[in-house]
Amino acid sequence: MSNDTPVTKVRARRLCHDRSMVDSAFVSRLLDVVEHDVVPLTRAGVAAGNKLFGAAILRADDLSLVVAETNNETENPLWHGEVHCLKRFYELPAERRVDTREAVFVATHEPCSLCLSAITWTGFTSFHYLFSHEDSRDAFAIPHDLRILDEVFGGGYRRENAFWTSHSIPALVDELPEPDRAALRERIAGLATTYDQLSATYQGGKGAAGIPLD
Numbered sequence: 001m002s003n004d005t006p007v008t009k010v011r012a013r014r015l016c017h018d019r020s021m022v023d024s025a026f027v028s029r030l031l032d033v034v035e036h037d038v039v040p041l042t043r044a045g046v047a048a049g050n051k052l053f054g055a056a057i058l059r060a061d062d063l064s065l066v067v068a069e070t071n072n073e074t075e076n077p078l079w080h081g082e083v084h085c086l087k088r089f090y091e092l093p094a095e096r097r098v099d100t101r102e103a104v105f106v107a108t109h110e111p112c113s114l115c116l117s118a119i120t121w122t123g124f125t126s127f128h129y130l131f132s133h134e135d136s137r138d139a140f141a142i143p144h145d146l147r148i149l150d151e152v153f154g155g156g157y158r159r160e161n162a163f164w165t166s167h168s169i170p171a172l173v174d175e176l177p178e179p180d181r182a183a184l185r186e187r188i189a190g191l192a193t194t195y196d197q198l199s200a201t202y203q204g205g206k207g208a209a210g211i212p213l214d
């Protein structure tokens with residue numbers, strides 16, 4: 001991404017508004033942000049007893065980082081990665097914020113019902129996530145997202161609706177031509193290994209932090 005011109009970056013973002021035309025530079029930038037901006041925060045958060053979920057907000061024009069955050073449920077069980085990121089965003093001076101209708105929102109894991117609502121109420125028109133609700137349950141031993149959707153709401157959520165469109169990053173990668181597809185799948189596999197390690201740390205130490213749904 002660093003070799004791309006701002007024009008290319010803008011183009012990447014614009015193309016990604018259309019799900020049928022995905023730019024590998026855009027997806028690569030989202031993975032960069034997860035790896036270099038979110039994961040370091042999450043390592044510290046998990047070491048302090050928090051879950052491994054994180055999020056970031058990027059400018060639409062040059063895909064630069066506005067803010068990244070990680071789960072902070074040990075302080076408040078509502079500080080999921082996404083909600084905590086939005087909290088920090090609104091704590092920024094107004095001139096450092098961006099128009100949420102245009103901004104890029106990336107979540108490491110598919111947002112839960114709380115975070116879907118938070119993304120809606122803060123005006124985003126799309127978001128991208130790396131790992132699915134099923135991954136959270138099966139690979140990361142966090143079944144609460146799907147249980148809450150089933151028990152409270154009677155099922156799933158609408159991925160395209162009047163407010164926003166939900167994008168799975170692996171699904172976007174599947175649409176890309178080779179060799180980009182294979183390279184980006186490899187990067188995702190590397191991040192999955194990183195998150196497996198973070199999950200082992202969290203699961204090994206949970207229970208004492210007072211998180212209601214741990």
Ligand SMILES: [Zn+2]
Pocket residue numbers: 080081082111112113114115116
């Ligand atoms: Zn959440």
